[in-house]
Amino acid sequence: MTKNKAAVAAAVPAAHIPVMLAEVLAALAAQPARAEADTKDKSAALAGLHIIDGTFGNGGYSRAFLAAGADVLGLDRDPQAVRVGRQLAEANSGHFAIIETEFSKLDKAAQAAGFAPVDAVVLDIGVSSMQIDEAQRGFSFRRDGPLDMRMSGRGVSAAAAVNSLKSGDLARIFHFYGEERHAGRIARMIERRRADKAFTTTLELAQAVEAMGLHRYEKIHAATRIFQALRIYVNDELGELARALFAAERVLRAGGCLAVVTFHSLEDRIVKRFFASRAGERPASRHLPAKTLREAAFTPLFKGAKPASPAEVAQNPRARSARLRAGLRTQSPPLPADFSIFGLPELPVLAAQKLNNCLAGGQI
Template sequence: MSDDADDAANSDSGFHVSVLPRETAQWMNAGQGKFIIDGTLGGGGHSEAFLKAGARVLGVDRDPEALAHASQRLSVYGDRFHAWQGNFAELGDHLAGQGGERADGLLLDLGVSSRQLDAAERGFSFRGEGPLDMRMGPAINLTAAEVVNEWSEAELLKILWEYGEEPKARRIVRAILARRSERPFTTTTDLADCIEKAVPRSGRTHPGTRTFQAIRIAVNDELGSLERALESSVDLLKPGGRLLVITFHSLEDRIVKRFMRDRSKVWLDQPDWPEPRLNPRLTYKLLQRKAVAPSDEEIRVNPRARSAKLRVAELLDPETIAS
């Protein structure tokens, strides 16, 4: 194990291991005097790398536990680090109230943290019994229990198909409806057992994995928040500012890939047009056309990094586009 890999494995003190730490630091190009927004602070590993490079950092997270942990860890950097509890999709409103300073870089490290997955009381995982919660922060009103016990058959099918890409959605939803008619679901293991009875395990992956993902995404409006954050990034960054997004599943990655592609294409063309037209939504240039993947070494140290992808774009100067 290299020193860098060892740092990556231990830097978050068991709270959350930052993925793609070396690659993120490289592409963010943080340095003295730069202002970086870490939209998903987590354990603070990425933010610490930016701070070590001399940047000022605003760390954002919906989870007060993560915010408190990272703030204590990064307190050694004094007033170069500030924290804000909130959804990264609402960053524009927050920064407007703070004077509207635009950033040199914005990082979004999506999905649920290792700490949230491992804490049974948060209700994200079926590995330990916990309440059906799954909220990433206390400001979220919807819980997993409400989704499972109160949502209609059509609503449950929709999220399992769209958010979980679950091919056996009908069988699982029928089992949930039948069971909740007798008594409501209250715990993660209760729901997981119901799903496993309806769809017996055929390999190492628990048959409830996709269902739990779908419910979590619905509870936290993860995809809607991502789309709003990407759109607002244009107003959060200064020209030359970099947008870095780390995804962990195909749903997120498709949204990010489509956004960066559509905002970086200079010319648009269609067969029925007399000639190509300049893209009115051109705002970014791609710094790396393909997603950056973790190294084999990192995956060996941190298996949860295996599905991670990093996409990078740089905000164009509006005057350059106009010319």
């Protein structure tokens, strides 16, 4: 990348500084493709790399990758994020492109764009502040708006799920995706309340949960875990993450880096189990020959999960729960995509259009 290109990337202002940016950049620069490169010039630290920013959001990571010399393919299923990405593409013609798609399809998107194989895949699994801050998106229990939560604007809305699922299914969603210990009681309350009037707004649901008084001694809002669970369910976030990890394995070249930033234990557990399943197999006994039974698909860049630095947490409290895991792709072929390693529950699948139409017409 020329310095002019880095200047163009930097000239497009980022809406926020992405979490653990320094650690992510260090992980990408540590791969073998950079081992012999002169990285003293920080503006070209990632020169020539093909990087997929699988969760474009506000574009903070993509801007940093461009400024460091990389060519970037951004992906996002949120039409608003894609509009931001198109502005960045105009300012970085030939070095950045944005595609509206789920990041679980990142390998297909890269191949269709002539961008594969790639040197790095970066995923930031947190919810964009752009989504939370806009009341009409229905993500926040602190702002009144439609009970929606769909990142893409397609599929089943949170209102359709809340007003149509059986209380037992709602309880399972609240328990698994929200780790809510009062899941059953809240689900039964919802079932009783919706019999008189369907839930249609965020504050209706948040206030109903708060009125139960089950979380009066907790620091977080009473509806925090319920909204988290509904958001994850509506957008199939954990399933998307699992599929994206397998897709990254397929599209990365040997020596390429997969870096994933997560924000709660459910996400981190999936990433941890994925890397563990790709670490190769060895004999159970140390007395047997040290022969690899199954070749590793990834080797870790560092042990376990790396947290955000205290300095970053002090500047940005959102980074408090952030964890980074990263690994380098080996030369071995991709392993089969075995979803059983993640332990995801089987939850009800709703007929999206029918339910959303019924809700809009007041039939639910």
